[in-house]
Amino acid sequence: MKVRIEVTYKTPKKTEIFFKSEEMTIGEALLISDDLEKTGRAKNLTFIDTYDTTWKRKDLQKYMDDLETEPHDITVYFDGGFNIEDRKSGLGCSIYYDQNGKSMRLRKNAAVEELASNNEAEYAALHLALQELDLLGVHHIPVLFIGDSQVVINQLNDEWPTMEPSLNDWAERIEKKIEQMGISPTFEVISRKDNREADRLATQALKGTEVTSNTERK
Structure with missing residues (x-):
């Protein structure tokens, strides 16, 4: 704030x-x-x-x-991958935050089968990150969301129109969740190279490797 x-x-x-x-x-x-x-x-x-x-x-x-006792100074990296051959998606997110005088990093990924495109996977990865923030008890503070999907970032920044009904549904779901949590979001797009950690988590999910960790950064 x-x-x-x-x-x-x-x-x-x-x-x-x-x-x-x-x-x-x-x-x-x-x-x-x-x-x-x-x-x-x-x-x-x-x-x-x-x-x-x-x-x-x-x-x-x-x-x-x-x-000081609650998560704050939060930066979220997210990425989604989609395998067109088997129609499976991998979602990944890394959440960096401070709490109780410690710097923490939470990593989470998930594999899903109900999505139809890479753009949907990107939105789903962001939604996964919001669910993890909710579990951390994050509310009514600013959060920086960083991803390499220009579609997702520009649509949520109202810079690009959301023409596809499925993506519009995802955008509305994201905005409703953010409003419910009282988060003040900032969305920033970066290159895929600079989003390596979230990309790796999404790829691991596609390969069947589940990652769930929350550790202190040294």
Whole structure:
């Protein structure tokens, strides 16, 4: 979550000026608010989050303290593969996150048979990642989703139209799940080369190798 600061500043000559900051991390906002309050000239200092919710400083600090015990700073890599010969699909995702002062990596893959194209497999891989985030208890925080499917990323970013009914159904399912979890998503496309880990998990699933792991990153 990011917040902006709104504050009324009173000069030594009693002139009052209202300021509104750019969005920043909670840690940055708390640090800047400390400096402003030390001047003794800051009045009505409030924090506004992305959802236009107003926070008091003590509540924002408590949120920060609680956040340490929950998954945060989350980046998700996903990929789907489709074998046209046997109509099987492999799904893979890697989830990087911090929790309780540790940096963690969750890897998960799955083999499915009910899909009809590589694009569907890509959407299904993203949905698999969302299910894993749900199991982790992720909610109401920003999440970065990274994949090598321009179709999926551009459609979810509303840059490309979703013409195929099956893909439209997947997009709606993804958006409904994201809304249900309260996630603020960012979607980013990368090359397949840079998505090697998720690609490898999807390939392993196609070959019948199941992967489920959640380990600390050293």
